[in-house]
Amino acid sequence: MSLSGSKTNLLRGLLVPLILLVVFLQAQIDPLRRQPxxxxxxxxxxxGGLKGATLPFEYMLGAVSGFRQVIAGLLWVRSDSFFHSGNYDAILPMIRLITWLDPNWLDPYATGAWHITYNFTDTDQRSDRRYLPAGVALLNEGIQSNPDIFDMYKEKGWLYYDKIKDYNESAKALEAGMQHKPDINQVGHLLANAYIRAGKVDEAEKQFADNIRLHKANLADPKANDDTKMRSGSGLKNQEGQLDKLAFRKKWRAVNVNPPIDADLKFQVRRIKPKVIEITGSWNMIGSKGFDKDKGIIVEGPVDGARLDIRLQDEGYQMPQVADFNFELDPSVMIMQDSVSVRGGKKVLKGGLYAQTKGRATFNDLAADKVGVYGFNEQDSAGLGVPLDQALAGKAQISPFGMNQLATVAYPLPYNSTAVFPPEAEVPALFNRLKNDPGKIAELTKKGFCIAVKDSQVEGTFKKEIDMSKDPKMYGFAKDKYELILSFNPRYTSDFVKDRLGWNGEGLSDKRYLDTTTIPGARILRVKIPITKDDLLGNGEKVIMDSK
Amino acid sequence: MPAAIDIKNLYKQYPVPLKREAVNAVDNLTIKIEEGEIFGFLGANGAGKTTTIKILLGLIYPTQGEASVLGKPAGDIETKHKIAYLPESPYFYEHMTAAEVVTFYAQLFGLKREDAKKRAEELVDFVGLGSKSDRNKRISEFSKGMRQRVGIAQSLINNPTLLFYDEPTSGLDAIARRDIRDLMLQLKEQGKTMFLSSHQLEDVEKVCHRVSVIHKGKLRTIGLVDELLAGERVDITVSGATPSFNERLKTLAPEANVLGGAGTFNVKDDAGLVAQIIDTARAENTRIISIIPKRRTLEDLFVNIVGGRLTDEGSIEGAPDVNRVSANKYKELN
Amino acid sequence: MNAILTIAGNTISEALRRKVLNAFLLGGVAVLALTFMFGQFTARQELTLIRGMGLGIITLAGIFITVILSINLIPTEIERRTIYTILAKPVNRWEFLIGKWLGAIATIGVNIVLMGVVLIIAVALKQIGAENPSNPLELLKGILMIFLQMVLLCSVAVFFSVFLTPLVNFFLTLSLFIIGNMSSFTQDLAKTGSNILVKGFFTVVHYLVPNFGNFQFTNPLVNPAVEVKSELLFLTQNCIYGLVYSAVLLILAVLIFDRREV
Structure with missing residues (x-):
């Protein structure tokens, strides 16, 4: 014994206050350590886990005894390997567990939501939209766990913007993201564009201005690091450009939308064999071919690329709001969504320039395209006009518009010019120069340029075969009634189309399919076709619907 | 002046696992050792020697009785400045050299590192480990004898007045044993008090002033070595013993052992008997060459007391030792 | 004090020579190097993984170093009988115990600091050129918490080691570590228990079992964007908690060891 009795008693006596101190400290620590x-x-x-997502015992033991992040990391590395092998089904339970284990880790939410909403596809790369509510729920969970960080709002904004195409929801999420020290390049820029697509042009303009202000503040901030400054520098340039474009678009779209075009949408829905349908049709889609920021649309005409959305779903299906992220699907629900672009619309007026494509499917000449020169194949161009050399020799009359086209095609403007045609006064001189330049004439003639001797217009067409027979998991055909929705929303079409149709479709019209109620404030094309299970599953060919 | 060691009616009992009884490792031991004494504590393995030393050092506590060391209760921290302990087969930190080990122990006495190193060098030299090759060796490369020297070196750091040496020569070869014994004799000359526990009879006999025999925890005998071994018999050598002398000797001393052909026999050390034998020899024309009182060996004494012979390993031949088994068992289970 | 420091110093020099501990140290460092293998991820994910896994590996290596070192601290001295020669010197038993504990703590500290430095360097290197780099020195907070966790774990093991065999101690200490890490469950059970007995039991468990879970500070370090309320207070209270609880355990150990026969 090296301790005397009194020392032993002292130590024993010390124990009581020390243990009380331990209890006191624990009571102080508890609320702090249990903060999220x-x-x-x-x-x-x-x-507890979840059906289909339970941790093996040793993982669980590790997770509860201080190795949460390690287990989350291991699962993440594992799910990454599943991702590379394409085993997406295996990833979802892991995402579920990882975001539970480490709710502050943002990547699993973002990547997980992306997997869910983009990577589950049928054989034709159409994504499985039944997962969209789950993707939104996962991002909502991410927001709930990380309400003060912009990232999850940005992801949600992007999902609504890019995939779901609900721009009001997108803007709402991004607006929230703007409250939390956002990366302006990511959140602010997207928000301005979301406003545009939501039809809120003034808000968009304000947002561009805000973004510019914020970028400038970053650039002036002495504490900002080089990386931030570099990004803000390029962001500033981008937004100034966008704001400038917005200004002249606002100005010209107010004018150029008139008079509204008649889209004249015609289509046929045909069953080719069970679970395979074909949608064909035509559509007079007019857009801006040549645009001058100071003068608005100079040349307009049929354009390629506007897309018609095609959606086949259970009758009356609405995307549900899901409170908790759960990756289990209701297999009886069916949604097929695709789109088809309109191509091949063309137009030429008497005395105007067109191109003979001579067997080539398309005519690729950017300078010519910009001035409204279309390519016509042999069939379409029969008797339409004469080759350029012959026209210049007097076989056809060239209209003043044709002269402008010809001058520009022969002597293209500098690539950075914002004008469509050379100044009006220079056109005669350029035209004369061409007439005295046999080499140039021969070259252009060889390219197929012709002068029309009469007017001609061909509507753009579309054709899409949709095969739902190869993916029974996605297309179970469990219900009896379906609806096929064909729609076109000018709000998210290309700018060269919007230049003619307006921000919200002000310049769009259709005798039969104009819809002004589904999306408030927007004039869209929309047709809903009821389809029965038998229509889709029956044998042999069948015309389900013909708009003619 | 108080006794160096004063043990009064000391008991140490170890419970026998799963039984209600207890084994007495030390059983009513009373010993008093004065300063300057080299005290031999003789006993077989498990006799209670180490237990007694551990009690005296305060490593374990007695069940009953008192033990004081240099006038203070056993285990007193102040006393430890003046005492030293060399355990049986000491183990030191294997990765160190002898000097490092001794330095470590020296620092435990509060010596500054430099002083401790100096002291260690002296002691390593003293115990004969000062050669260049030995200096650089780690303990793990040391022989048992060398380890024992390190043990002695560490026991001398504080220039102790009282040393507890537990089996310092056990398990050593003859040369190492002699060297260690010589070291102990040097310490004896320096006037140290030593409590030497051993089963090596020869060492005890050569080194100790006083010796005790402990068996099964009980003190069996204690006394000065000279007294304990004082002759009880006399060797008488005669020449030309006549048959009638031999005849009469048989009646005088029937237990006389005839030791050699030369005519040496050994009888009880009894003055009357020896006188009678002398008279008889004269009467029977037998010439007496020598009469030598014979000193007993410690071995004789041990065999006498314990009833068995002590082996080199420290066990007893011919006397089953229940105590040792129990004590070891206890150690195992503890 | 001299004796305590001498014993502590000796404990360190001996412990650092034990191959089993070096193996854990090397293993820890090696696995830290392995964290460079998350190259297939984006820089941000890679950093998250390195930080999370790194702190986890330090903790895991720390647990093994601590437990294996601490459970044998006293028993080995008794088994090898080195304790006899030490206690025969003017060294109090409590000085011996505290010296051994201090030596173990220092050894553990050295190991954890070494691994921590490797992690900090790894993160700093990985962050070169990254967007919004976080200060890698923030990780020191986590490393400090791991160290204090190990101080407490060492105290638990040393406390048990004065009256239990190393094998029993090993399992008991590890079990206690796991239970002590689950203290948020015990707290919940203490609140939501079905009856007063259950509530009472878990209340006692929650407040009296060493709460190793207090020291889990990985989350804010792995996810630097989260904001911790009263961080300094929390870390300070944890430090005090670890030290006070260790003091309790050491006092108990001293009281038991003082009566113990060696």
Whole structure:
């Protein structure tokens, strides 16, 4: 014994206050350590797990005894390997567990939501839209766990913008993201564009201005690092350009939308064999071919690329709001969404320039395209006009517009010019120069340029075969009634189309399919066709619907 | 002046696992050792020697009785400045050299590192480990004898007045044993008090002033070595013993052992008997060459007390030792 | 004090020679190097993985170093009988115990600091040229918490080691570590228990079992964007908690060891 009795008693006596101090400290520590930033309450859910997502015992033991992040990391590395092998089904339970284990880790939400909403596809790369509510729910969970960080709002904004195409929801998420020290390049820029697509042009303009202000503030901030400054520098340039474009578009779209074009949408829906349908049709889609920021649309005409959305779904289906992220699907629900672009619309007026494509499917000449020169194949161009050399020799009369086209095609403007045609006064001189330049004439003639001797217009057409027979998991055909929705929303079409149709479709019209109610404030094309199960599954060919 | 060691009615009991009884490792031991004494504590393995030393050092506590060392209760921290302990087969930190080990122990006495190193060098030299090759060796490369020297070196750091040496020569070869014994004799000359526990009879006999025999925890005998071994018999050598002398000797001393052909026999050390034998020899024309009182060996004494012979390993031949088994068992289970 | 420091110093020099501990140290460092293998991820994910896994590996290596070192601290001295020669010197038993504990703590500290430095360097290197780099020195907070966790774990093991065999101690200490890490569950059970007995039991468990879970500070370090409320207070309270609880355990150990026969 090296301790005397009194020392022993002293030590024993010390124990009581020390143990009380331990209890006191624990009571002080508890509320602090259980704040979500240190010990997220969700982490404990892994104990219970979820159907299809339960941790092996040793993982669970590790997770509860201080190795949460390690287990989350291991699962993440594992799910990455599944991703590379394309085993997406295996990833979802892992995402579920990882976001429970480490609710503050943002990548699993973002990547997980992306997997869910983009990577589950049928053989034709159409994504499985039944997963969209789950993707939104996962991002909502991410927001709930990380309400003060912009990232999850940005992801949600992007999902609504790019995939779901609900721009009001997108803007709402991004607006929230703007409250939390956002990366302006990511959040602010997208928000301005979301406003545009939501039809809120003034808000978009304000947002561009805001973005510019914020970028400038970053550039002036002495504490900002080089990376931030570099990004803000390029962001500033981008937004100034966007704001400038917005200004002249606002000005010209107010004018150029008139008079509204008649889209004259015609289509046929045909069953080719069970579970395979074909949608064909035509559509007079007019857009801006040549645009001058100071003068608006100079040349307009049929354009390629506007897309018609095609959606086949259970009758009356609405995307549900899901409170909790759960990756299990209702297999009885069916949604097929695709789109088809309109191509091949063309137009030429008497005395105007067109191109003979001579067997080539398309005519690729950017300078010519910009001035409204279309390519006509042999069939379409029979008797339409004469080759350029012959026309210049007097076999056809060239209209003043044709002269402008010809001058520009022969002597293209500098590539950075914003004008469509050379100044009016220079056109005669250029035309004369061409007439005295046999080499140039021969070259252009050889390219197929002709002068029309009469007017001609061909509507753009579309054709899409949709095969739902190869993916029974996605297309179960469990219900009896379906609806096929064909739609075109000018709000998210290309700018060269919007230049003619307006921000919200002001310049769009259709005798039969104009819809002004589905999306408030927007004039869209929309047709809903009821389809029965028998229509889709029956044998042999059948015309399900013909708009003619 | 208080006794160096004063043990009064000391008991140490170890419970026998799963039984209600207890084994007495030390059983009513009373010993008093004065300063300057080299005290031999003789006993077989498990006799209670180490237990007694551990009690004296405060490593374990007695069940009953008192033990004081240099006038203070056993285990007193102040006393430890003046005492030293060399355990049986000491183990030191294997990765160190002898000097490092001794330095470590020296620092435990509060010596500054430099002083401790100096002291260690002296002691390593003293115990004969000062050669260049030995200096650089780690303990793990040391022979048992060398380890024992390190043990002695560490026991001398504080220039102790009282040393507890537990089996310092056990398990050593003859040369190492002699060297260690010589070291102990040097310490004896320096006037140290030593409590030497051993089963090596020869060492005890050569080194100790006083010796005790402990068996099964009980003190069996204690006394000065000279007294304990004082002759009880006399060797008488005669020449030309006549048959009638031999005849009469048989009646005088029937237990006389005839030791050699030369006519040496050994009888009880009894003055009357020896006188009678002398008279008889004269009467029977037998010439007496020598009469030598014979000193007993410690071995004789041990065999007498314990009833068995002590082996080199420290066990007893011919006397089953229940105590040792129990004590070892206890150690194992503890 | 001299004796305590001498014993502590000796404990360190001996512990650092033990191959089993070096193996854990090397293993820890090696696995830290392995964290460079997350190259297939984006820089941000890679950093998250390195930080999370790194702190986890330090903790795991720390647990093994601590437990294996601490459970044998006293028993080995008794088994090898080195304790006899030490306690025969003017060294109090409590000095011996505290010296051994201090030596173990220092050894553990050295190991954890070495691994921590490797992690910090790894993160700093990985962050070169990254967007919004976080200060890699923030990780020191986590490393400090791991160290204090190990101080407490060492105290638990040393406390048990004065009256239990190393094998029993090994399992008991590890079990206690796991239970002590689950203290948020015990707290919940103490609140939501079905009856007063259950509530009472878990309340006692929650407040009296060493709460190793207090020291889990990985989340804010792995996810630097989260904001911790009262961080300094929390870390300070944890430090005090670890030290006070260790003091309790050491006092108990001293009281038991003082009566112990060696």
């Amino acid at each position: 930033a240190i010990e997220p309450p969700q982490a404990n859910k892994v104990i």
